[in-house]
Amino acid sequence: MALIHRAVMGMIVGQRCRLGGRFSKCAELAEETCQYCGRPFCARHTYYREGHEAVCTASRCRAKRDDLVAYQAYRAAVAARNRAGLCGIDGCGxxxxxxxxxxxxxxxxxxxxxxxxxFRQGWVTIERPASVCARCWDRRKIWRGA
Ligand SMILES: [Zn+2]
Ligand SMILES: [Zn+2]
Ligand SMILES: [Zn+2]
Ligand SMILES: [Zn+2]
Structure with missing residues (x-):
């Protein structure tokens, strides 16, 4: 409970960074908790930080952050094409x-x-038939087990 509270505050007092290699654990004091993996991390292991968002430099977490940015751009492009009466995929009719x-x-x-x-429902994943575009289908690998 105390840990959750500190994470909400965006500060982890006195905790060490949990990033770094298996034989070279980072010794810096943690400044944030990663929103994806939940590990405390230091300034050097910060990939993205703004407002309530904090992402560490672990490759899985970087991939999620990168995917989110790219996905927002994709959705904006699809919405613009849809407004013009076109299929969401570039160059389509x-x-x-x-x-x-x-x-x-x-x-x-x-x-x-x-x-x-x-589809995730609480702690379980249930497979259901759904109409899915290629971009949404591809990103499930990045978010699996999130
Ligand atoms: Zn992380
Ligand atoms: Zn660190
Ligand atoms: Zn199309
Ligand atoms: Zn889609």
Whole structure:
């Protein structure tokens, strides 16, 4: 409970950074707790930090942060194309008749597929059929086990 409270405050008093290699643990004092892996980390092991967001330099956490930024750009591009009446995929045609159940973008039949997608419900993952665009399908690997 105390640890959670400190994490919420954005400061971990007196804790050591938990990043670094297996044989070269970082000795710096931690300044933040990673929002993805939950480990405290120091200034040197900070990948991204703004407001309530704090991400450490672990490769899995960097991948999540990078994916989030790229995904936002993707959604904005899809929304712009949809507003013009076009399929969300660059260079594709008009009349997108299908909606991706994850990003809510509209796509043509070629750019969306019915798949068994692993939805998280609390602590369990349930596979349900869903219409998913390629971008949403690809990013599930990055977020699996998040
Ligand atoms: Zn992390
Ligand atoms: Zn460190
Ligand atoms: Zn999608
Ligand atoms: Zn299309």
């Amino acid at each position: 008009p009349h997108p008749a299908h909606e991706c159940s994850l990003c809510r973008g509209h796509f043509c039949g070629d750019h969306i597929r019915e798949r068994m997608y692993p």
